[in-house]
Amino acid sequence: MVETFNDLMLGFSVAFQPQILMYAFGGCIIGTLVGMMPGLGPLAGISLLLPATFGLNPIVAIVLLAGVYYGAMYGGSTTSILMRIPGEAASVMTCVDGYAMTQNGRAGPALAIAAIGSFFAGTVGVIGLMLLAPTLATFALRFGPPEYTALLLMGLFVLAYMSGGSMLKTLAMAIFGLLLGMIGIDIMSGYTRFSFGIVELGDGVGIVSVAVGLFGISEILLTAGNQDTPQVQKPTLRELIPSKEEFRLSAGPIMRGSLLGFMIGIIPGSAHIISSFVSYGIERRMSKHPERFGNGAIEGVAGPESANNAAATGAFVPMLALGIPTSPVTAVMIAAIMIHGISPGPMLIQEQPELFWGFVASMYVGNLVLLILNLPMVGLFVNLLRIPYAYMYPCILAFCILGVYSVSNSIIDVWIMLVMGGVGYVLRKFHYDLAPVALGLVLGPMLELSLRQSLALSGGEYGIFLERPIAMTMFGLGGLLLLLALKPLIFKSKDWRSKVGLEDEAD
Amino acid sequence: MTAPAEQQPSPVASTGIKSDLVSGLVLVALAGYILWLNQKFPVGSLADPGPGYVPMLLAIGLGLVGLLVAVMGGRSRPLAAIRWPEGTRAVIILVACTAAGLALEYIGYRLTIFAFLVFFIGVIERKPPLPVVLVSGGFSLGSYYIIGDVLHVPLPVGPWGF
Numbered sequence: 144m145v146e147t148f149n150d151l152m153l154g155f156s157v158a159f160q161p162q163i164l165m166y167a168f169g170g171c172i173i174g175t176l177v178g179m180m181p182g183l184g185p186l187a188g189i190s191l192l193l194p195a196t197f198g199l200n201p202i203v204a205i206v207l208l209a210g211v212y213y214g215a216m217y218g219g220s221t222t223s224i225l226m227r228i229p230g231e232a233a234s235v236m237t238c239v240d241g242y243a244m245t246q247n248g249r250a251g252p253a254l255a256i257a258a259i260g261s262f263f264a265g266t267v268g269v270i271g272l273m274l275l276a277p278t279l280a281t282f283a284l285r286f287g288p289p290e291y292t293a294l295l296l297m298g299l300f301v302l303a304y305m306s307g308g309s310m311l312k313t314l315a316m317a318i319f320g321l322l323l324g325m326i327g328i329d330i331m332s333g334y335t336r337f338s339f340g341i342v343e344l345g346d347g348v349g350i351v352s353v354a355v356g357l358f359g360i361s362e363i364l365l366t367a368g369n370q371d372t373p374q375v376q377k378p379t380l381r382e383l384i385p386s387k388e389e390f391r392l393s394a395g396p397i398m399r400g401s402l403l404g405f406m407i408g409i410i411p412g413s414a415h416i417i418s419s420f421v422s423y424g425i426e427r428r429m430s431k432h433p434e435r436f437g438n439g440a441i442e443g444v445a446g447p448e449s450a451n452n453a454a455a456t457g458a459f460v461p462m463l464a465l466g467i468p469t470s471p472v473t474a475v476m477i478a479a480i481m482i483h484g485i486s487p488g489p490m491l492i493q494e495q496p497e498l499f500w501g502f503v504a505s506m507y508v509g510n511l512v513l514l515i516l517n518l519p520m521v522g523l524f525v526n527l528l529r530i531p532y533a534y535m536y537p538c539i540l541a542f543c544i545l546g547v548y549s550v551s552n553s554i555i556d557v558w559i560m561l562v563m564g565g566v567g568y569v570l571r572k573f574h575y576d577l578a579p580v581a582l583g584l585v586l587g588p589m590l591e592l593s594l595r596q597s598l599a600l601s602g603g604e605y606g607i608f609l610e611r612p613i614a615m616t617m618f619g620l621g622g623l624l625l626l627l628a629l630k631p632l633i634f635k636s637k638d639w640r641s642k643v644g645l646e647d648e649a650d
Numbered sequence: 651m652t653a654p655a656e657q658q659p660s661p662v663a664s665t666g667i668k669s670d671l672v673s674g675l676v677l678v679a680l681a682g683y684i685l686w687l688n689q690k691f692p693v694g695s696l697a698d699p700g701p702g703y704v705p706m707l708l709a710i711g712l713g714l715v716g717l718l719v720a721v722m723g724g725r726s727r728p729l730a731a732i733r734w735p736e737g738t739r740a741v742i743i744l745v746a747c748t749a750a751g752l753a754l755e756y757i758g759y760r761l762t763i764f765a766f767l768v769f770f771i772g773v774i775e776r777k778p779p780l781p782v783v784l785v786s787g788g789f790s791l792g793s794y795y796i797i798g799d800v801l802h803v804p805l806p807v808g809p810w811g812f
Contacts, residue, residue: 172669194797194801194803195797195801195803197803198801198802198803212670254667259652309719311715311718311719311722312719314715315677315716315719316714317714318708318712318715318717319677319712321708322684322705322709322712323707325704325705329691329701331699331701332692332701333703334691336691336702336705337684337687337705355701360747364736364740364743365736365742366736367736367739367740367743394741450787455721497752531769533775534771534775534779534781534785536770536778537766537767537770537771537775538767538785538789540747540766540770541744541750541763541766541767541789541790541793542793544747544750544751544754544758545763545793545797545805546765548751548754548806549784549797549803549804549805549806550804552754552804554751554752554754557747557754558748558751561747561748564744564747565740566697567745569752572732573669573670573672573673573728574669575673575730581740590704591704594699595699595703597705598696598698598699599697599698599699601698603695603696603697603698604696605696643782
């Protein structure tokens with residue numbers, strides 16, 4: 144415990160450097176704006192900002208990108224509450240009761256509770272990250288190729304089981320992503336695979352072009368032509384203060400949402416989205432007056448907002464401790480760290496303590512910045528929402544081209560982005576979840592390397608996975624989830640999606 | 651921001667080919683194509699898997715899952731119920747972005763983005779000329795200044811030096 148405290152002090156000594164503070168502050172502001180802009184969620188925002196971090200030191204780069212991430216999570220809630228437009232998918236549940244509160248003249252308290260909940264959840268998440276990541280990293284030092292193979296495969300099963308949509312479709316998208324990850328030079332044999340003679344594809348398909356295409360371009364393709372300039376309420380500072388009753392009703396959901404969100408955040412998949420759905424379902428079930436939900440129940444804002452922010456922080460645990468991304472956002476952040484020659488993984492905390500603890504401490508600071516600055520500035524931020532979409536979407540498209548091109552000054556990346564944008568647009572029409580594609584792309588080369596190394600180690604015996612206790616446990620958990628996923632198909636019973644209100648997406 | 655809500659399928663459209671059947675079969679076809687491409691690469695042995703080993707496993711997996719999506723997609727929406735009201739606009743956007751990508755390295759970032767924004771805001775969205783020029787010019791020059799000059803990210807410059 145003393146050691147953790149000393150490490151945290153080291154982190155604060157890094158985080159309180161003026162340059163780091165400035166970038167944390169800047170990241171939060173940019174993130175809030177990005178989260179409020181339709182078509183630019185946290186993933187697209189981080190991807191587009193990535194080239195701008197190349198010239199920065201790695202600590203500054205990751206602090207800036209993390210600030211954008213949780214700033215965007217916060218920004219998404221503002222548009223959900225004021226306009227019933229979720230700036231990003233995790234804020235969908237906030238729309239329901241948040242917008243109802245706005246219609247009831249309680250927009251200010253809804254915004255304030257969302258901010259307080261986000262702050263509390265962010266802090267819980269950071270404490271969890273601080274305590275769990277070093278322990279997990281120490282444990283992961285025992286991992287060899289078979290354990291990594293088992294871990295990655297288990298992660299994909301969990302991803303399929305926990306996805307908001309159909310398990311089969313999620314699995315299909317994960318495999319599609321893994322196949323995209325096979326493009327390029329095979330590092331074990333030197334063969335160039337599936338590159339169609341395009342030299343640039345020798346290095347593989349970049350996560351940024353895929354992410355911006357799938358999440359940014361496809362959103363613009365779906366929403367372009369929207370002529371509405373929405374009416375926006377602008378609450379004053381005085382109107383932001385919640386009543387005592389609203390505070391009392393929100394306390395429980397914030398605490399439950401924070402713990403639940405953090406736990407779900409560690410699991411692969413669109414955790415911040417799922418956590419908000421699960422939290423809303425739980426709060427509605429626990430409420431003595433469930434009929435209030437949908438008509439402006441503040442618990443329906445407090446729970447999901449806390450959950451999605453805690454999940455965003457929870458996703459950093461496997462990223463920093465194991466070097467494994469569990470969401471597209473952490474996949475891009477891993478790319479950001481690797482550009483600076485740092486390999487995320489179990490040794491990161493030991494070899495780069497300033498990076499890890501500086502990052503943890505900067506998250507405390509970033510959460511505080513969001514709470515202190517964003518509420519008073521909400522009136523300023525909502526002005527962005529008054530820009531007609533006819534002006535906004537061409538500028539977002541230009542940003543996408545600019546951001547993707549500047550990653551490696553390659554026009555091929557722009558073509559990949561456009562192809563993935565078109566593919567993502569069609570897939571969304573057919574209700575396919577796109578997050579597993581981005582995740583599979585990053586996990587693909589890792590999975591291939593560890594599988595082939597495991598087989599080489601065992602002389603071609605798949606039994607190696609059953610001889611190693613950690614690997615066997617992970618495969619056992621993966622198999623169990625597979626059986627649980629099959630249960631509703633065989634017995635025609637309801638699965639967890641139906642119970643938390645995701646049944647429409649799971650059709 | 652989420653996609654606009656799909657229109658409710660008409661009673662006529664509630665029958666017919668299901669969307670999951672089509673998408674599942676497309677996945678099967680994609681898996682077949684990947685297996686065909688993968689023939690070039692040695693699969694190796696179990697003790698020494700080659701570069702074609704994992705892609706082969708994944709393509710088989712994709713084919714099987716695609717088949718299951720198709721077979722179990724009886725409850726999915728009919729294909730005809732999927733509406734594409736923004737389809738034309740989506741195609742225009744993709745074509746314009748492709749043109750911008752082609753022009754970027756020839757006429758430079760600022761001119762490309764200026765022309766790109768003029769096309770969308772002025773031609774497609776039919777906004778008045780003054781705001782079109784102000785937004786297009788302001789964005790192309792401003793973003794170049796911030797990204798190129800302040801953040802030192804190299805951006806393409808045209809033959810005229812800007």
